[in-house]
Amino acid sequence: MAAGPDFVSETTGFGKHFNLRSRYKGRARQCSGPKNICFNLGKSAEMGDNLKTIIKGLLVRLSHSIHLKLILIYVLSLLVVHLVTWWVLSVFLFQPQEKERMDNMHYNLEKIVGNIRNIRENYDNILYRLCNNRIIYKSLSDKCRNYEAVWEALTNIKYTLNEDMARSSIIKKLEVYQQGSDIGQDGRYVYADGFEEEKLTSSDWKLESIDGTVLLCRYQKIFSLYNDTRAYLKIAVESQEAFGDAVELELDMNGFAYLTDGNNRILASSDPGAGVTYLSGVLPGHESDYKDGVLTKQKDVMIIKGPVDERWNVWLVVSARQYMDKVNRAKSIAGAVLLGYGFCSAIALSLLLSQVFGRLKKLGERMERLKGDISYITVPERYDEVTALEIKYNTMLEKLEHTIEEMAEVKNQKQKFELKSLESQINPHFLYNTLGVMRWEALESNNSKLAAMIDDLTAFYRLSLNKGQGLLKVEQEIKLVKAYVNIQQMRWDYVVDVSISMDPGISEVMVPKMILQPLVENIWLHGNITAEGNQRIEVSAKNAGTYVEFKIWDNGNGISESILEKFNGNKEIAEDSFGIGIQFIHNILKHYYGTDYVYEVSSKKQDGTLVRIMLPKEMGVMS
Structure with missing residues (x-):
């Protein structure tokens, strides 16, 4: 076949071009017959490819469109209705007549x-x-x-x-x-x-x-x-x-x-x-x-x-x-009835689909504008499946607004906490060196009690500062609590019976730092734990399957019901009610675990307090 211009065809609706000459180049060289026969062969091949492309495009559109699927199902169901009706007429009308x-x-x-x-x-x-x-x-x-x-x-x-x-x-x-x-x-x-x-x-x-x-x-x-x-x-x-x-x-x-x-x-x-x-x-x-x-x-x-x-x-x-x-x-009568049914049902289905998909389209447009404009959908009085979706959409917006407010509050509290943490890290080397000098002076003066207190204080600051990191091993968190308790015991001449325990196998689990010490500190500050009598504090870390369970119990004065209700409801509590850091524990746990944690406080006035914290182990284990 003689060389000639390229034949280009565009498939309607899909915008794909096929160069007949380049695609069938080898086929054209093999064709040695008349020119019009070779051209017809190429044209037939091109039409076959175009048809395949159209069919493929229709299948793709069908797989991505619920509207088209519903129309296809309707057409198939209508065909089935026609066939069944015709069969029934044949069995019960045409055949009896014959x-x-x-x-x-x-x-x-x-x-x-x-x-x-x-x-x-x-x-x-x-x-x-x-x-x-x-x-x-x-x-x-x-x-x-x-x-x-x-x-x-x-x-x-x-x-x-x-x-x-x-x-x-x-x-x-x-x-x-x-x-x-x-x-x-x-x-x-x-x-x-x-x-x-x-x-x-x-x-x-x-x-x-x-x-x-x-x-x-x-x-x-x-x-x-x-x-x-x-x-x-x-x-x-x-x-x-x-x-x-x-x-x-x-x-x-x-x-x-x-x-x-x-x-x-x-x-x-x-x-x-x-x-x-x-x-x-x-x-x-x-x-x-x-x-x-x-x-x-x-x-x-x-x-x-x-x-x-x-x-x-x-x-x-x-x-x-x-x-x-x-x-x-x-x-003719059956055909007219079926045709009328098909026509009327097609109009009804078209109106219904237009209404349903119009509402869905409006819902999708609202979702697209969600970043800049959170606007609720007006729910119609009649109830249907789309209405349920619109109600759920409005509920989602409410939750989204609430979540945004909570995230803003958590972010604000985190910034406060990081600021306090930063302030506590001012010149830590100067603090450690000073404490080291004080320890040597205490040893030279043969004051072992003071030296031990300085050691506990050094350990406390080292673990609490933790080089600016927000996580600690459970073992380190328990050591931090022990250092603080030792300091308080020396201060109050060991008038409180303190028990601290930890189950094996959870020592390497990572948890946010400083989640136990503020609670223990509040016992000394607000629990009247140093009063005369049999005063006791128990701190435990236990293995609870996929969780780590912390318990801090004391038999001090307890907490009033009004404050306890705010505490368990995670409501804003004045810092002077429980001391510095208590409100931040809620925010820190929410920051790291979302809602997958337990933070409960049970107490009776003049009968003691129990704080129970359960944290998932998904923070990982230090290698």
């Missing part, structure tokens, strides 16, 4: 066949009765000696035949053919000439042309003849007159019935304007295509065939239009 028509066809066929057999049997009985009539066979058998006897015999036969012809206007001919009789013939009822031997054994009804008229004829041998006389009786009827009433259809059948002989020649029919002699002029297709008792549909007619005997058949040719009109009318 069965009813088949039953009517079989009923009419059986009725017509039975009528024809009865009519034919009636004529057979007439023929059989005449053939056994005593007057006829005696008149044929007697030897007539003179003209008067011949005339009498012929007159007897004539009157006998005329009597039966008078009973039925349908009988056109009753004739006697004889051989061996000496009565001769009258040229109207009795014939000697034209006698045919085979008619003695013939029993079939046959069509014959008599005096230019086609009549249905049957021959019957006359019995009980003597004097070597042989004779048979011939009956002729007009077939349409004889069987016309028998082939009439009933039960609102819009069609015609036909009686045919073994050559498919029409003997009688309910169609007065047929104008045909043979059935081939009526049936679509060949007669051999139809089976006895089987309903066959050909073009716009339904045809069924039923045998009267081995040679005669009854054919019912009924228009299928009447049946199809009923079915089509039912289908």
Whole structure:
């Protein structure tokens, strides 16, 4: 294929471009046929890729859109409803109608066949009765000696035949053919000439042309003849007159019935304007295509065939239009109902989806503006799923505002705490050096108690300052408390019984520093723990599964209920109520653990106080 300009196609709706020449470059070189064939190959390939891209894009949009999914589900459900409805109509309407028509066809066929057999049997009985009539066979058998006897015999036969012809206007001919009789013939009822031997054994009804008229004829041998006389009786009827009433259809059948002989020649029919002699002029297709008792549909007619005997058949040719009109009318009504349902439900679904997704879109726009403008959504009076979402959104905004306020407060308290911590770290080396000098002076003066107090004070400041870090090991926090307690014990001459314990396995767990010392300090400041009597303080750190449990208990004065309520409710407490740092413990724990901690205080006035703190171990373990 000769080189040419690049063919570029853009896929509608997706903005992707395909360079046909570059993509099918190798394919173009292999194409050695006519130029238009090569171009069509490339164009077909491009269309295939474009179609794949469109389908892929539609699938992507469908996977990302609840709106499209709902529409797809609606279309599929509507299709299922149509199919189920059509199946129900087919089972309970169309098929019963078709069965009813088949039953009517079989009923009419059986009725017509039975009528024809009865009519034919009636004529057979007439023929059989005449053939056994005593007057006829005696008149044929007697030897007539003179003209008067011949005339009498012929007159007897004539009157006998005329009597039966008078009973039925349908009988056109009753004739006697004889051989061996000496009565001769009258040229109207009795014939000697034209006698045919085979008619003695013939029993079939046959069509014959008599005096230019086609009549249905049957021959019957006359019995009980003597004097070597042989004779048979011939009956002729007009077939349409004889069987016309028998082939009439009933039960609102819009069609015609036909009686045919073994050559498919029409003997009688309910169609007065047929104008045909043979059935081939009526049936679509060949007669051999139809089976006895089987309903066959050909073009716009339904045809069924039923045998009267081995040679005669009854054919019912009924228009299928009447049946199809009923079915089509039912289908039209069902289709109109389904179409109306689909149209109305589509409008209702569209309005509902527009309303729901409009509210969801408004909710999304509010979320986008959430950073700069926290505005609540007006919840409608009616309640639905979207209303529940809007209520939850407003609840979320309330919690968000509350959280923002709490975070601002925590940040403020943290800044205060860091400022106090910074102030306490002013020139720590100067403090440690000074304490070291004081310790040596105490040792030179042999004042071991003062030296021990200085050691505890040094340990206390070293652990509390902790090089500016906010976390300590549990073991270090317990040492800090011990250093403080030792200082207070020396100060108050060990009047308080103090017990400090720690479970093994939790010593390396990290916790915020200075969460126990302020509580112990408040016991000395506000618990009247140094009064006379059996005063006791217990501090413990225990392993509680995934938590570390701290307990600080004393049997001092206790806390009043009003202050205790504020304390457990994490409400603002004046610093002079519990000393410096108590309020900060709440803020520090909230800063590090959020809400995943326990900080409880139980107390009774003049009966002691218990502080219980549970912290998760998720701070990690020092390596």
